Amino acid sequence: MKNKSNTFRSIVLGVGTSLPKNIVTNKDLTMKMDTSEEWIESRTGIKERRIASDGETTSSLGTEAAQIAINNSGLKNSDIDLIILATSTPDNTFPASATVIQASLGIEKGYAYDMQAVCSGFVFALEAADNAIKAGNVKNVLVIGSETFSRILDWDDRGTCVLFGDGAGALVLSSSKEETDRGILSNHLHSDGRYGNLLYVDGGPSTSSQVGFLRMNGHGVFKHAVKKLSSVINEALDHNELTVDEIDWFVPHQANIRILEAVAKKVGLHKDKVIITLQKHANTSAASIPLALYDAVESGKIKKGDLVLLEAMGGGFSWGSTLIRW
Ligand code: ACO
Numbered sequence: 299m300k301n302k303s304n305t306f307r308s309i310v311l312g313v314g315t316s317l318p319k320n321i322v323t324n325k326d327l328t329m330k331m332d333t334s335e336e337w338i339e340s341r342t343g344i345k346e347r348r349i350a351s352d353g354e355t356t357s358s359l360g361t362e363a364a365q366i367a368i369n370n371s372g373l374k375n376s377d378i379d380l381i382i383l384a385t386s387t388p389d390n391t392f393p394a395s396a397t398v399i400q401a402s403l404g405i406e407k408g409y410a411y412d413m414q415a416v417c418s419g420f421v422f423a424l425e426a427a428d429n430a431i432k433a434g435n436v437k438n439v440l441v442i443g444s445e446t447f448s449r450i451l452d453w454d455d456r457g458t459c460v461l462f463g464d465g466a467g468a469l470v471l472s473s474s475k476e477e478t479d480r481g482i483l484s485n486h487l488h489s490d491g492r493y494g495n496l497l498y499v500d501g502g503p504s505t506s507s508q509v510g511f512l513r514m515n516g517h518g519v520f521k522h523a524v525k526k527l528s529s530v531i532n533e534a535l536d537h538n539e540l541t542v543d544e545i546d547w548f549v550p551h552q553a554n555i556r557i558l559e560a561v562a563k564k565v566g567l568h569k570d571k572v573i574i575t576l577q578k579h580a581n582t583s584a585a586s587i588p589l590a591l592y593d594a595v596e597s598g599k600i601k602k603g604d605l606v607l608l609e610a611m612g613g614g615f616s617w618g619s620t621l622i623r624w
Pocket residue numbers: 332333334337338341342417456457458460461497514515516517519520523551552553554557581611612613
């Protein structure tokens with residue numbers, strides 16, 4: 299899979315994250331609502347989550363994560379010529395929070411925009427970044443997932459509010475024409491809007507002039523998530539003529555441990571190869587994959603040359619995968 303053609307490859311140069319300071323444990327939640335530590339952990343695998351405080355926003359968390367990713371990449375802020383922010387919780391309806399981050403980083407060239415594909419946002423953003431690099435339009439791209447879902451949760455709905463958390467992760471991609479087997483090897487994206495009513499926010503600028511709250515049919519989401527994530531993994535394996543055993547690490551969107559276990563069983567992948575951080579972050583939507591990636595890189599699990607498969611599914615429904623030779 300060496301890059302022998304005269305085309306660009308998108309290589310990962312650096313990863314970064316940022317989390318709100320405030321840790322909210324399952325026990326903390328039992329003091330605010332009718333729930334139990336046992337219910338939350340056994341149903342989801344979640345033990346705690348971070349919740350943004352006043353002054354912590356999608357753009358402030360995204361800026362911090364992006365700065366760490368740039369520092370780790372060895373580039374300067376001024377080297378970045380595209381910023382894509384995957385988020386469903388922008389600071390404001392407009393301007394794009396990506397441009398707020400661009401200004402906070404002191405970047406005055408290139409372009410920046412928000413990508414909205416809910417929990418699949420990060421893989422959608424990676425595909426867009428990869429295409430811009432392959433087209434030769436840009437050299438260095440910041441791909442950020444940043445969310446403050448706590449601000450669209452109905453804290454009186456115990457069936458949803460215990461599942462989510464806030465945070466941000468970022469990755470720097472850079473184009474390379476070298477003969478290397480590293481870089482993004484494939485992207486596969488899907489959407490099917492017929493399922494919008496299973497996971498949605500009941501407000502928005504054009505319908506209610508309000509931000510709205512997240513609503514979910516948990517059983518419906520669960521069933522589709524297992525099916526669609528399994529099929530998108532097999533799609534990536536088939537496309538790249540790989541077996542499941544040849545993948546070094548699976549980095550899934552971190553929604554629910556039971557979804558991850560069911561997917562692992564269905565496609566026959568070993569659970570030790572699955573990066574799991576949802577116990578400490580909960581579901582951070584578009585931020586969950588880069589948060590998990592950062593943990594896996596920092597702890598020395600993911601190393602240069604490893605084959606890493608990212609996969610996600612979320613509202614829409616939207617779902618997809620990215621295969622990277624790290
Ligand atoms: N604490 C205690 N009890 C609760 C809570 C809570 N926080 N929430 C719901 N319950 C109760 C319900 O009221 C119900 O009580 P009842 O039987 O008296 O009516 C009981 O627990 C069982 O409820 P179920 O909905 O059947 O619980 P289930 O085992 O299906 O788990 C869950 C619910 C965790 C939401 C599950 O359906 C799920 O994981 N779905 C996937 C949703 C998901 O991951 N969404 C994330 C966004 S999409 C994505 O990222 C892929």
